[in-house]
Amino acid sequence: MFSLPLRDGATLRPLELRHAEEFAAHMDRAREHIRPWVGAAFVTTGVEAARGTLRRYAERQAADGARLFGIWLDGTLVGGVMFTDFSAAAESCEVGCWLEPAAEGKGLITRACGILLDYALVERGAHRAEWHCRADNERSAAVAKRLGMTLEGVARETWAYDGTRHDKQVWAVLAPEWRAHRGL
Numbered sequence: 552m553f554s555l556p557l558r559d560g561a562t563l564r565p566l567e568l569r570h571a572e573e574f575a576a577h578m579d580r581a582r583e584h585i586r587p588w589v590g591a592a593f594v595t596t597g598v599e600a601a602r603g604t605l606r607r608y609a610e611r612q613a614a615d616g617a618r619l620f621g622i623w624l625d626g627t628l629v630g631g632v633m634f635t636d637f638s639a640a641a642e643s644c645e646v647g648c649w650l651e652p653a654a655e656g657k658g659l660i661t662r663a664c665g666i667l668l669d670y671a672l673v674e675r676g677a678h679r680a681e682w683h684c685r686a687d688n689e690r691s692a693a694v695a696k697r698l699g700m701t702l703e704g705v706a707r708e709t710w711a712y713d714g715t716r717h718d719k720q721v722w723a724v725l726a727p728e729w730r731a732h733r734g735l
């Protein structure tokens with residue numbers, strides 16, 4: 552399968568069912584770091600549960616829906632990016648991401664999300680790409696900002712975590728804005 556260089560020994564590749572053991576080991580390093588900020592179903596323990604996530608994404612990809620990609624740094628799976636939602640009919644998608652702590656602060660996610668946005672907004676002709684994050688997730692909002700997205704609004708008290716309902720930010724970029732951001 553393809554392997555796209557990101558930077559400094561990091562590559563972006565499809566994250567597939569065959570990576571279940573690697574994904575489970577990665578989740579052991581990432582779990583507590585990502586738990587407050589991502590959907591609960593994504594935070595798994597063990598190889599079988601990891602396989603469940605990979606199978607779910609594979610099935611959705613087969614229907615031209617969601618897709619999952621891993622980031623490998625010096626040969627180790629350290630995180631990834633995904634279309635949590637992708638609809639050719641609605642000409643829209645939603646992008647998500649995560650990293651284990653050791654891979655933060657290197658620009659890998661901004662670069663990888665740029666590749667996904669090129670695919671959705673340029674290659675596939677989607678008109679709109681969204682980014683959803685907890686309103687207090689500053690690192691995630693910073694990625695959306697670096698990608699040239701606009702903060703469109705806040706869904707109040709919609710993100711339940713650990714007994715508290717958090718606000719959720721919705722960021723988005725439209726195809727012409729993305730082309731301008733990329734200088735296309």
Ligand SMILES: CC(C)(COP(=O)(O)OP(=O)(O)OC[C@H]1O[C@@H](n2cnc3c(N)ncnc32)[C@H](O)[C@@H]1OP(=O)(O)O)[C@@H](O)C(=O)NCCC(=O)NCCS
Nearest residue numbers: 585588648649650655656657658659660661683684690691
């Ligand atoms: C959200 C998350 C993926 C962002 O990771 P990140 O490393 O901050 O994002 P990037 O990969 O784009 O890297 C940007 C950082 O790398 C630095 N950087 C270094 N070299 C860089 C380069 N060449 N280009 C861009 N940034 C670079 C930037 O300065 C920035 O660091 P700073 O915020 O300390 O200034 C990560 O914090 C995470 O996994 N959080 C927990 C899970 C989560 O929140 N997921 C998102 C749910 S909505």
